[in-house]
Amino acid sequence: MKLNRAVLPLLAFIVLVVFLAIGLTKDPRKLPSPFIGKTAPEFNLPILHKMEENFSPKLMLGKVWILNVWASWCVSCRAEHQVLNNLVKYHQVNLVGLNYKDDINDARRWLSRYGDPYQLSASDVDGIAGIEWGVYGVPETFIMDKKGAVRLKHTGPVTNKDIKEKIVPLIKKLENES
Amino acid sequence: MKSIMIILSLFCFLNPNIYAAAVEMKKFESDLHEQRYKNLIDELRCLVCQNQNLADSNSELAQDLRNKVYKMINDGQSDQEVMDFMVTRYGDFVLYRPPFKASTFLLWIGPFIILIIGLLVLVNFIRHRKRNVITALSNNEKEKLKQLLNDNKGKFK
Numbered sequence: 001m002k003l004n005r006a007v008l009p010l011l012a013f014i015v016l017v018v019f020l021a022i023g024l025t026k027d028p029r030k031l032p033s034p035f036i037g038k039t040a041p042e043f044n045l046p047i048l049h050k051m052e053e054n055f056s057p058k059l060m061l062g063k064v065w066i067l068n069v070w071a072s073w074c075v076s077c078r079a080e081h082q083v084l085n086n087l088v089k090y091h092q093v094n095l096v097g098l099n100y101k102d103d104i105n106d107a108r109r110w111l112s113r114y115g116d117p118y119q120l121s122a123s124d125v126d127g128i129a130g131i132e133w134g135v136y137g138v139p140e141t142f143i144m145d146k147k148g149a150v151r152l153k154h155t156g157p158v159t160n161k162d163i164k165e166k167i168v169p170l171i172k173k174l175e176n177e178s
Numbered sequence: 179m180k181s182i183m184i185i186l187s188l189f190c191f192l193n194p195n196i197y198a199a200a201v202e203m204k205k206f207e208s209d210l211h212e213q214r215y216k217n218l219i220d221e222l223r224c225l226v227c228q229n230q231n232l233a234d235s236n237s238e239l240a241q242d243l244r245n246k247v248y249k250m251i252n253d254g255q256s257d258q259e260v261m262d263f264m265v266t267r268y269g270d271f272v273l274y275r276p277p278f279k280a281s282t283f284l285l286w287i288g289p290f291i292i293l294i295i296g297l298l299v300l301v302n303f304i305r306h307r308k309r310n311v312i313t314a315l316s317n318n319e320k321e322k323l324k325q326l327l328n329d330n331k332g333k334f335k
Binding site for chain 2: 028031032033034041101127130131132133134136137
């Protein structure tokens with residue numbers, strides 16, 4: 001009994017340390033997306049390099065595709081950009097950009113400077129589509145299946161590790177779905 | 179302590195966000211609309227600066243979402259519709275008072291569980307202490323005590 005009482009505070013302390021340690025490994029900015037498994041939200045926005053034409057997610061029905069939210073003012077997008085350039089270089093993927101709350105000229109200049117991995121970028125100057133898609137921190141990346149449902153959301157810059165371990169395997173799996 | 183309080187309150191005055199957030203002007207059809215708007219932006223969390231609500235935050239996203247709430251109220255949508263709009267896009271996290279369900283069970287019940295554990299430990303502790311205090315001296319111990327006191331009598335004179 002005596003030993004028990006002496007050990008009890010130590011045990012409580014260890015439990016506390018374990019919980020706090022688990023807490024430290026989690027990123028509070030990464031929130032579960034309410035969209036997973038649901039149909040991707042619609043928008044209809046002009047295409048950055050062809051402003052007279054519009055892009056809408058429903059045009060991608062029947063294809064597995066990636067939507068990457070980016071902006072020229074976003075610092076961590078620059079780190080991510082090289083990763084995306086490599087992604088389209090080495091893998092067969094449909095990558096669409098959503099240029100979020102950006103100046104059209106800044107955005108075009110940014111792409112010509114750092115390379116343009118996107119099939120096209122939709123220009124969301126007012127952040128309307130951003131609200132529809134629940135964007136709260138750029139960059140964000142979504143993957144949609146052939147039926148147009150969101151299957152993955154990645155908040156923050158995509159790394160080469162994410163590409164190798166998460167994104168490419170998922171795309172391969174989705175390509176095989178009917 | 180007092181000087182710390184004074185310094186802290188000075189920092190509050192230096193923070194420009196407090197003024198900037200108050201400057202935003204919006205016109206409402208009625209006082210009721212304005213009250214509903216204020217209640218809603220108090221209840222909704224800013225996703226960028228996670229420990230502020232929409233009313234307090236000055237981030238761009240918070241401004242956009244405030245405008246969205248304003249627009250929805252003017253379009254005649256109910257409070258519940260505004261809340262649902264936010265939750266379907268940003269999840270329960272956007273609510274400062276998340277609903278009670280399986281995934282938020284610990285969030286709501288956790289503090290009470292810890293309180294009960296604390297009370298049990300406290301009661302246990304108090305009981306044990308009482309038992310130790312009450313035990314009276316046995317005859318043997320009394321004898322020993324007397325002896326010790328007598329032994330020391332000479333030394334302190």
